[in-house]
Structures are given as C-alpha cells and as structure tokens.
Amino acid sequence: MNIPLIDLKAQYKSIAEDLDRVTKEVLSSANYIMGKNVIEFEKEFAEYIGVKHAISVGNGTDALVIALKSLGIGNGDEVITSTFTYFASAEAISAVGATPVFVDVEKETFNIDPTKIEEKITKKTKAIIPVHIFGQSARMDEINEIAKKYKLKVIEDAAQAVGSKYKGRMVGTLGDVACFSFFPTKNLSCAGDGGMIVTNDDSIATIATALRTHGSGENGQRAYNLLNNITEEVETFKGGDDTVYNPLKYYNYLIGFNSRLDAIQAAILRVKLPHLNVWNERRREIAKIFDRELKDSNVVVPTIDKENETVYHQYVLQSDDRESMLSRLKEKGVATGVYYPIPLHLQKVYKDLGYKEGDMPVAEYLSNRTFAIPVYPELTENEINYIVESIKA
Structure with missing residues (x-):
C-alpha cells in the first residue's frame, strides 16, 4: 500500500463537478482579476472567521508582509516570533526591513512559549507574531497580556490553523490582525497560491487593501488620506472591471505590492469553504x-x-x-x-x-x-x- 502525506487528487474527486463548473464560469466570464468571486469570498470568509474585514492577497507570505506594513512596521523595528515554524513567518519580518527576534517553544504543543517572550522585548520591539503551529492555537491570553503591557501589536500567523478555536473563539479573531494561507496543502486550499488578511480594525483594513494593489486607485487614496489625516470624497470607478481597464489605478498614493487573489482561486475557495x-x-x-x-x-x-x-x-x-x-x-x-x-x-x-x-x-x-x-x-x-x-x- 502507498499512502501519500496528503492526497490532493482525492479531495478534488470528492467535489470535482462543482470545481469544474465554477472554473469554467470564471474562464467564460473573462473577469480574471478581482470581481464578483473575490468580493464574495472575502465576505464569506470574514463571516466564517467572525471579523469585519477580510482582504484577499496572492499568498500567505504576502499576507504577513502586508499586515506588517499596514501596522507601520519597518526599518529599525523588531518583531518577536517563534523559531519553530516555516521560514515565511520570519521572512516577512525581514522583507519589511525589520529584525526577527526568535523565542523558544513549548515542548508539548510546539507553540511559542509565552513565558520566554518578555525577556526578548526591547525599545525597538513593535509586534509579536505567534504562529498557531500544525493547527493548534498558541496561548493567546498570555501573549495578548504581554502585548498590552508593552503596547505591542499582535499578528496571528494562522496559515496552518483555519477553523481552529481557542477558548471557544476562532483563530483569526485573537489579535490585531491575522494572516491565512490557501496553499494547496492547507486545510482550506486553492489550486495554486492564495492568502487572506483578516481584522476588525478599519484602518488596518484600509491600508492593507491599498497595499495589495500598488497603493493605487480609490483604495490607495483612502489609505493616503487616512495616513495624512485628510478628509475628502474619494472617487469610485464603476465603468468596468480591473481585468480590462480602470483609469483610477494609474494614480498612485503608496508604495505597495502586486498581490491579488485570482478570480479562479476565489471561486474554488468558495466551493471548498462550506466543506x-x-x-x-x-x-x-x-x-x-x-x-x-x-x-x-x-x-x-x-x-x-x-x-x-x-x-x-x-x-x-x-x-x-x-x-x-x-x-x-x-x-x-x-x-x-x-x-x-x-x-x-x-x-x-x-x-x-x-x-x-x-x-x-x-x-x-x-x-x-x-x-x-x-x-x-x-x-x-x-x-x-x-x-x-x-x-x-
């Protein structure tokens, strides 16, 4: 008998009819960037997690990078995280110019050890990234207590933990912002790369939404106005879709990224989420x-x-x-x-x-x-x- 570590074909076969249908629908619509399926999946995922905002991005690593940038974390800052995790948890910190500060883990759960966090905090520390490793939540009450004491932000790395709970509360609702991955091997997966940022903070959501698409267009202007305390009406383009032409995207307000969830991936994730x-x-x-x-x-x-x-x-x-x-x-x-x-x-x-x-x-x-x-x-x-x-x- 040969048993793979994960059988992606077996999952596909169980819902093949629906996956084939929605994929063809997206292809025939010729609406490949953003659009209905992305918007609806963001709403459905936000409802599932129990948060106000869900901002889809190109992958889980981008979710972490954009979340950090949305919090204003960058050069000269330090961010505390686990040493026993996938590289992306630390790579994202380095990618924004900050320094990862590693903390040992609990022998039983493999999660970051809250009793060892406080000794690593310095004047440069701006945030903690607890990783809910292998699908089990870190001890968030203790972590949040430390963060509150030192006025630090908490970014949940929930890439492996979609659907898990801590004291009855959904992972993704336990910090200032949380990041998910939809890589094909994840419990909720797409047919390629995909990620999500979730938060209840309106400001974080506004900035993250702008950063995922070059800091441009109406979302870029909203973020720019927010960061610069400007109050004015923001024009919204309603004449087409982002696949073909949106004149507002040629007006740039922030240095951002090109990190959008494809419409096909969003459609696939919409089929899988109810399962x-x-x-x-x-x-x-x-x-x-x-x-x-x-x-x-x-x-x-x-x-x-x-x-x-x-x-x-x-x-x-x-x-x-x-x-x-x-x-x-x-x-x-x-x-x-x-x-x-x-x-x-x-x-x-x-x-x-x-x-x-x-x-x-x-x-x-x-x-x-x-x-x-x-x-x-x-x-x-x-x-x-x-x-x-x-x-x-």
Whole structure:
C-alpha cells in the first residue's frame, strides 16, 4: 500500500463537478482579476472567521508582509516570533526591513512559549507574531497580556490553523490582525497560491487593501488620506472591471505590492469553504484513532491544550530514532514529512543575528525528533489501520 502525506487528487474527486463548473464560469466570464468571486469570498470568509474585514492577497507570505506594513512596521523595528515554524513567518519580518527576534517553544504543543517572550522585548520591539503551529492555537491570553503591557501589536500567523478555536473563539479573531494561507496543502486550499488578511480594525483594513494593489486607485487614496489625516470624497470607478481597464489605478498614493487573489482561486475557495468544518472534524476523528492506538507505542503523540480545538493541519509524532522510523515507514509505503529539521534561529540566512546552537534547546530538541504522518480527511479506514500497524511494527 502507498499512502501519500496528503492526497490532493482525492479531495478534488470528492467535489470535482462543482470545481469544474465554477472554473469554467470564471474562464467564460473573462473577469480574471478581482470581481464578483473575490468580493464574495472575502465576505464569506470574514463571516466564517467572525471579523469585519477580510482582504484577499496572492499568498500567505504576502499576507504577513502586508499586515506588517499596514501596522507601520519597518526599518529599525523588531518583531518577536517563534523559531519553530516555516521560514515565511520570519521572512516577512525581514522583507519589511525589520529584525526577527526568535523565542523558544513549548515542548508539548510546539507553540511559542509565552513565558520566554518578555525577556526578548526591547525599545525597538513593535509586534509579536505567534504562529498557531500544525493547527493548534498558541496561548493567546498570555501573549495578548504581554502585548498590552508593552503596547505591542499582535499578528496571528494562522496559515496552518483555519477553523481552529481557542477558548471557544476562532483563530483569526485573537489579535490585531491575522494572516491565512490557501496553499494547496492547507486545510482550506486553492489550486495554486492564495492568502487572506483578516481584522476588525478599519484602518488596518484600509491600508492593507491599498497595499495589495500598488497603493493605487480609490483604495490607495483612502489609505493616503487616512495616513495624512485628510478628509475628502474619494472617487469610485464603476465603468468596468480591473481585468480590462480602470483609469483610477494609474494614480498612485503608496508604495505597495502586486498581490491579488485570482478570480479562479476565489471561486474554488468558495466551493471548498462550506466543506471546511466537516473536513476538519474528520481530521480530528482520525487523530483520535492515532492517539488511542499509538499512545503505548515507542512514539510520542501530539499534546492538545484543553482550551484548544485544533484542526490537525499536521499530525506530528516524536521518535528517539526518527531516521530509522522514517526509513522503515518509507519501505512500507507510508509517506512522512519532517517539520521542521532546522529551527529558524540556526538557519544560515540569519547567521548575522548571532544565535548559536543551544540558545533555544526545546526547538532544537524537537527538530531532531518530530515527523508528520498522513491525516488528510479522505483517508480510508484501511489506510488508517495500515498507518497504525506500520508504526507499531
């Protein structure tokens, strides 16, 4: 038996008719940039998360970059984040000219350790980016308390956690702004790249909306007026669509980006969003089986804090002899993935920041032990049992 880490074809087949239909509708409409599907998906996603504003962008990394820029973070600033995460969490900080400041994680949840944040705060610190790693929320009450004490902004990196909850509240509603990714492997995914910024702050939303399209047009003017305390009527173009021609886009007010969600991707995401809760619940069901069957084996199963409702973007195990385990699972046809082999503070690109081995012992320990096994919702009972038996063997 061969079981991939995630089976994108299986998900496609389950909703193929709807996906094919909406894709053809967008193609035949010839309205490829912004337009109805993007506007409607933003409304639907905002309603799902429970926020006032959802601003779609080209990918999850752009979401982080634009969120940081919308908060005025840039050269000379510092932003605190986890060292045990995907590179984009820190790369976005560097991309706006700020410096990432890394914090070690909790051994049980892999999330940023709130007890180690305060010691990293300096006069240059402007924000904290907690990463809800593998679909489980970070301890947001403690993080928000620290942020309030030092007047810092909180940007949730929720790329892996769409649909998860913390103390009954949706991830994405727990900070000043939150960022999501719709990369094909995510729980809610498109057929390419896509991302979303969500916030309840009108000013952040206005600036982010302008920044995603070159800081131009009516949105650029609104952001410019906001930043410069100007009160005036902003002209709105109603004579066509952005695919062909919008005369207002040739008037620029801010230095922004070209980061728009394609209409086809928005249409695909609109089809998938109503299925998300069911898919996430299926991931939790599979995880319960793994928890039960593997708890007495020679691997360590994930720990989920009691206040969290995780979505298991990854089901991550720990092994004292990871390489041997991965090799034998490969022989049995069970795909695995190592998340993450090198903590960010030890990445060569950040060598100049002066971190060394031993600075963040928990993340370094986990980086030598953790690996993910398949947990996608289309797994069959036979496949689940085969994964369990293969690990036990």
